[in-house]
Amino acid sequence: MTDSDFRDAFHRHKDTVYRFAYRMTGSSSTAEDVVQDCFVMFWRKPEAYHPERGALRAFLLGVARNLVLKSWRRERPHAMLSDALEDQSYAGRPFDFAAQERAEAVKRAVLLLPPPQREALILAEYEELSLEEIAAATGAEIAAVKSRLHRARGNLRKMLEPLFAMER
Amino acid sequence: MQSNDDRHEDAQLRGLLREWQVADAPPSLEQRVLKSCTPRRRAWWRFLFTGYIRVPVPLVYVLAALLTVAVWRVTAHAPTRPCVADAHSTTEGRASESRPASRCDHPLPGVC
Numbered sequence A: 001m002t003d004s005d006f007r008d009a010f011h012r013h014k015d016t017v018y019r020f021a022y023r024m025t026g027s028s029s030t031a032e033d034v035v036q037d038c039f040v041m042f043w044r045k046p047e048a049y050h051p052e053r054g055a056l057r058a059f060l061l062g063v064a065r066n067l068v069l070k071s072w073r074r075e076r077p078h079a080m081l082s083d084a085l086e087d088q089s090y091a092g093r094p095f096d097f098a099a100q101e102r103a104e105a106v107k108r109a110v111l112l113l114p115p116p117q118r119e120a121l122i123l124a125e126y127e128e129l130s131l132e133e134i135a136a137a138t139g140a141e142i143a144a145v146k147s148r149l150h151r152a153r154g155n156l157r158k159m160l161e162p163l164f165a166m167e168r
Numbered sequence B: 001m002q003s004n005d006d007r008h009e010d011a012q013l014r015g016l017l018r019e020w021q022v023a024d025a026p027p028s029l030e031q032r033v034l035k036s037c038t039p040r041r042r043a044w045w046r047f048l049f050t051g052y053i054r055v056p057v058p059l060v061y062v063l064a065a066l067l068t069v070a071v072w073r074v075t076a077h078a079p080t081r082p083c084v085a086d087a088h089s090t091t092e093g094r095a096s097e098s099r100p101a102s103r104c105d106h107p108l109p110g111v112c
Helices: A003-025 A028-044 A056-075 A083-088 A102-112 A115-126 A131-138 A142-159 A161-167 B004-017 B027-037 B044-050 B057-076 B084-091
Strands: none
Touching: A003 A028, A003 A056, A003 A115, A003 B027, A028 A056, A028 B027, A056 A115, A056 A131, A102 A115, A102 A142, A102 B004, A115 A131, A115 A142, A115 B004, A131 A142, A142 A161, A142 B004, A161 B004
């Protein structure tokens, strides 16, 4: 990979990777670190990307996703990022929106989703990846991605119920 | 199959999700990433002091063998210094005509 190839890839995908990392972590500094590590990894090991397996965007989002999980493990070594702990999260509890702006409420609701559901939802709704691309990026089966998306939407509907009620 | 209500709720949810907009990556990030990915240029002469090269092991064997042979040849076939006294006897004529040197200028004792 030449220097100009790398710059081109960086300019095309940096915002996507940054937005994904920000939505996953809720922190701009962590998101910046993730973008940097993601592209440094790509610069050092360009052979890790196989074009026949999918688009570069999905590959970079997969790398970013692993880096986000790594940063969580560093910060919370005992936290497990599996579906088994989904029931222990705050997902599904209604919010008090009295003093909250709508966007902030959505952000908080998304950040409260369990990580597997959150990444599936962000990749599908915000980055508009296909189910196959999400499965490749997260290392999950397509059926599992579908199920996570379904549960994520259900949890968001519950959490954002007061906003829906205001719209009616 | 999704009912009309579900579809409506999905559309509502999608609209609500769109309200959380995230800004693009800050411009400072570009410098940061490109700086850590672009190799720094160094003066060529610095390589003479700080650079290193990789040498294949078989080549090291060959170079070591050549060095050993070269050292052996130098030490085994080093020309010995001709003795001053011998030089005298050969240049002064036949053995019958030779006579003991009356004067010896060689600096080492016992040579003459």
